[in-house]
Amino acid sequence: MKTEYSLSRTRNIGLIAHIDAGKTTTTERILYYTGKIYRLGDVDEGTTAMDWMEQEKERGITITSAATTCFWKDYRLNLIDTPGHIDFTAEVERSLRVxxxxxxxxxxxxGVQAQSETVWFQARRYDVPRIAYINKMDRIGADFFGTIEMMRSRLLANPLILQIPIGSEKNFLGIVDLVEERAIIYKQDDMMHFETSPIPFDLEMKAKEYRQKLIEQLAERDANLMQRYLDNRRISPEMLKKAIRKETLKGKILPVFCGSSLKNKGIQLLLDGVCDFLPSPLEKPSIQGINPVTNLKEERKTSDEEKFAGLIFKTLNQPCIGKLAYIRTYSGSLKSSSYIYNGNKRETERVLRLLRVHANKFEDLKEIHAGEIAAIIGLKFTTTGDTLCSEDFPILLERIHFPIPVVSVAIEPKTKSDQEKIGFSLAKLAEEDPTFKVKVDRETGQTIISTMGELHLEVLIDRLVREFKVEARIGKPEVAYRETSTRTATGEAKFIKQTGGKGQYGHVQLEIEPVKLTDIADPQWKENLEFENKMRGDAIPHQFISAIRKGTAKAMECGELGGFPVLSLKVSLLGGSSHPVDSSELAFEIAAAMAFKDAYRKSKPIILEPIMKIEIITPEEFMGEVIGDLNSRRGRIEKTEIRGRNIAVGGFAPLASLFGYATALRSITQGRASYSMEPSRYEMVPKSVR
Structure with a gap:
């Protein structure tokens, strides 16, 4: 393999966290210590390397996942910094997929905050091995061991403590390395170096205790280590590292590091941990996919000798460059100025340029290889989730599934000039962001845009103005309601039209039945209908079945109660009839829509509303008012727990009751509380609030 760095010494890793946990600051230090940048930026000043969007600089948060490549010792690190705010969860989802x-x-x-929990279980769903870094040990109220306990209780993790802090808050001086049995002391005036010394006398007993626990925890899973432990023989750091790596890759343990990124403490050891304990592309299982020709399962090994397969996990429109498509290659290699096949779109694409990415800066590459992350310029038809492969040996990898948006607003251009540009601009934004949806209301003709939340909406509108020079009026945010059925029902319809000459004939019998409402925050959940052909015989020719499915799907876009999309239904084709001359795809599409409407009216439909999982961190003196206010918003309190010097209140509330909640909470708590929320599920709207 003619790659710059061997795959065994390559790490494709991401940083995941709750907002304000210090993720971007940690990334900035990683880039500094690896020599990628030579001057540290600051999140508050909007000068960090990875937060390059104007909206990120102004708000001091990460909005879009940013990729870079850096080098530590003799390892290549392909790094993705992901957002911490729930409104931008799509960025986390697509990053973890690759x-x-x-x-x-x-x-x-x-400690373990709300979005920390969300991204953790996203990573678990994709079987992504992780290590943990407890940041901000210099902050007032820092609690290393309290955070460890929260990992056990909230993440259901098995933390393996590799380090313990020397001091905390303003007295956080360094780290005890339990594996190497040494102390790391950081100097205030020297960012680049640290002192290695014996473990301080006052921490010797604690260090011995936790090293013993570390060995016992590993020995439970490693027979050789257990035997050495029982024989009271020395267990070397190398033996421990080997055992830690093996169990981390299995997902059985969670190695825990600590530090203060802002104070430049702990980063070098964290980088060593990435290299020592996280997998190379060669250690991941072969990628599975479907051959679109044979419809059989296939797999590709991480090797340049295999046929090419890569997944497009992100697209971005860049000024002066055009459309960028970010790709994770799983097998084979791809050269610049070549052609590649899009298995999903069944189109051959031209690869004009291949790029190595550093945030919004780029470096040309001649070729990319198995296991790498890069960007492509020149793809016309390709969108997020598409598979690029060899046309002679096609494969379709599993697409990336995204949560559905829950907030909708009407949007209209301010001027005639804006009217000409707004459609194109919204389409470009929707192409980049799978959780941003655009549709036209059939009755009013209004353009409706749907997002993951109010912040998501604000950022998109700001991008319209800055990037596309489009001014727009925005309506009041509304909840993205849905409809569903509550009982099984059948429907039947005939569409017959005679206008002279060839007519139209379609006859369809359908059954609809509700399916269990699932977690809308889970990207594996799909809004699409579940369709099954239960028809016996050939009363309807096979070529019209897809038209029946299409007609049903179109009918589900607009329910009977409020015109909201219908979800969580299984639709079965029971029968029907056809005409040898007059039947057509259009006729069966219309008949299917009519049959669905007939069945749906009989199925006792209901309106559903999105329910949000919410967590409020408040000083204890305001807890009663916070809980009372949440109850008044139809909220349900699930738990309260002590979180450092504050109280964490957790529960669920309808999104419809939470618009403007930030202002209300600020008023109740004198600006001393914070909250986070995320979509949880759909529930029936109570009759009392309809």
């Missing part, structure tokens, strides 16, 4: 490992960053004060 990563081999991840660093979970936790605030030593806040």
């Amino acid at each position: 990563l081999d490992g991840a660093i979970g960053i936790f605030c030593a004060v806040g």
Whole structure:
């Protein structure tokens, strides 16, 4: 393999965390210590390397996942910094889909926060091995061991403590390395170096205790280590590292590091941990896919000798460059100025340029290889989730599934000039962001846009103005309601039209039945209908079945109660009839829509509303008012727990009751509380609030 760095020394990793856990600051330090940048930026000043969008600089948060490549010792690190705000969860989802490992960053004060929990289980769903980094050990209220306990209780993790802090808050001086049995002391005036010394006398007993626990935890899973432990023989750091790596790759343990990224403490050891304990592309299982020709399962090994297969996990429109398509290659190699096949679109694409990415800066590559992450310029038809492969040996990898948006608003251009540009601009934004949806209301003709939340909406509107020079009026945010059935029902319809000459004939019998409402925050959940052909015989020719499915899907876009999309239904084709001359795809599409409407009216439909999982962190003196206010918003309190010097209140509430909640909470708590929320599920709208 003619790659710059061997795959065994390549790490494709991401940083995941709750907002404000210090993820971007940690990334900035990683880039500094690996020599990728030579001057540290600051999140508050909007000068960090990875937060390059104007909206990120102004708000001090990460909005879009940013990729870079850096080098530590003799390892190549392909790094993706992901957003921490729930409104931008699509960026986390698509990043985790293509990563081999991840660093979970936790605030030593806040512990395991709401979005930390969300991204953790996203990573678990994709079987991404992780290590944990407890950041902000210098902050007032930092609690290393309290955060460890929260990892056990909230993440259901098995944390393996590799380090313990020397001091905390303003007295956080360094780290005890339990594996190497040494102390790491950081100097205030020297960012690049640290002192290695014997473990301080006052920490010797604690260090011995936790090293013993570390060995016992590993020995439970490693027979050789257990035997050495029982024989009271020395267990070397190399033996421990080997055992830690093996169990981390299995997902059985969670190695825990600590530090303060802002104070430049702990980053070098964290980088060593990435190299020591997270997998290379070669250690991941062969990628599975479907051959679109034979419809049989296939797999590709991580090797340049295999036929090419890569997944497009992100597209971005860049000024002066055009459309960028980010790709994770799983097998084979791809050269610049070549052609490649899009298996989903069944189109041959021209690869004009291949790029190595550093945030919004780019470096040309001649070729990319198996296991790498890069960007492509020149793809016309390709969108997020598409598979690029060899046309002679096609394969379709599993697409990336995204959560559905829950907030909708009407949008209209301010001027005639804006009217000409707004459609194109919204389409470009929707192409980049799978959780941003655009549709035209059939009755009013209004353009309706749907997003993951109010912040998501604000950012998109700001991008319309800055990037596309489009001014627009925005309506009041509304809840994205849905409809569903509550009982099984059948429907039948005939569409017959005679206008002279060839007519139209379609006859369809359908059955609809409700299916269990699932977690809308889970990207594996799909809004599409579940369709089954139960028809016996050939009363309807096979070529019209897809038209029946299409007609049913179109009918589900607009329910009977409020015109909201219908979800969570299984639709079965029971029968029908056809005409040898007059039947057509259009006739059966219309008949299917009519039959669905007939069945749906009989099925006792209901309106559903999105329910949000919410967590509020508040000083204890305001807890009663916070709970009372949440109850008044139809909220349900699930738990309260002590979180450092504050109280964490967790529960669920309808999104319809939470618009403007930030202002209300600020008023109740004198600006001393914070909250986070995320979509949880759909529930029936109570009759009392309809």
